[in-house]
Amino acid sequence: MSSTHGAVFVDRDGTLNVDVDYLSSPGALEVFPQVPEAVFRLNRSGLKVILVTNQSGIARGLLSFEDLDAIHQKLQADLTRSHAWLDDVLCCPHHPADGCRCRKPGPGMIEQATSRHAIDVSTSYVVGDQSHDVELANRVGAKGILVMTGPRSRESLAVCQTKRVVIDCVAPDFADAVSWILRDWTNSSPAGPR
Numbered sequence: 620m621s622s623t624h625g626a627v628f629v630d631r632d633g634t635l636n637v638d639v640d641y642l643s644s645p646g647a648l649e650v651f652p653q654v655p656e657a658v659f660r661l662n663r664s665g666l667k668v669i670l671v672t673n674q675s676g677i678a679r680g681l682l683s684f685e686d687l688d689a690i691h692q693k694l695q696a697d698l699t700r701s702h703a704w705l706d707d708v709l710c711c712p713h714h715p716a717d718g719c720r721c722r723k724p725g726p727g728m729i730e731q732a733t734s735r736h737a738i739d740v741s742t743s744y745v746v747g748d749q750s751h752d753v754e755l756a757n758r759v760g761a762k763g764i765l766v767m768t769g770p771r772s773r774e775s776l777a778v779c780q781t782k783r784v785v786i787d788c789v790a791p792d793f794a795d796a797v798s799w800i801l802r803d804w805t806n807s808s809p810a811g812p813r
């Protein structure tokens with residue numbers, strides 16, 4: 620038995636919920652309808668589900684850490700209704716100009732996650748609606764899935780092609796991404812789903 624887990628690193632805005640620029644209150648959080656059930660399918664499979672989100676609105680003074688906590692409590696509550704959960708929530712609060720290590724596509728949030736959980740990144744996935752999500756997957760050696768539910772998904776597809784970022788799967792939405800991940804994981808992991 621392996622003591623490490625595969626994980627799915629999940630972007631938030633444009634992937635789990637409607638991307639409104641700089642979401643700052645829980646009342647404005649609109650989770651896509653297919654998401655809670657899809658997260659639950661990942662939970663049941665034994666893959667860890669870890670939110671990794673760039674929130675430069677904090678550095679820009681557009682929301683506080685308390686606002687962010689309230690939004691993530693609302694997100695967890697929406698998931699709980701389908702018995703789904705996030706195993707961890709990681710956020711980069713910095714400004715792009717700060718040059719931090721955690722802002723995607725920097726690997727900092729995945730490094731934080733692996734320091735907290737026994738994760739095998741090489742059997743893990745990153746799902747997001749922007750090129751930096753897939754670029755992060757390429758950098759850490761995970762598989763990258765681009766979902767088309769974000770306002771910049773189409774542009775991101777072109778950016779990935781231009782920058783030679785390898786996309787393992789282009790999925791119409793998060794539920795399709797999860798279906799692909801579970802098929803891929805069953806086929807490629809010796810442990811397989813639990």
Ligand SMILES: [Mg+2]
Binds near residue numbers: 630631632633748
């Ligand atoms: Mg996004």
Ligand SMILES: [Zn+2]
Binds near residue numbers: 711712713719720721
């Ligand atoms: Zn950061």
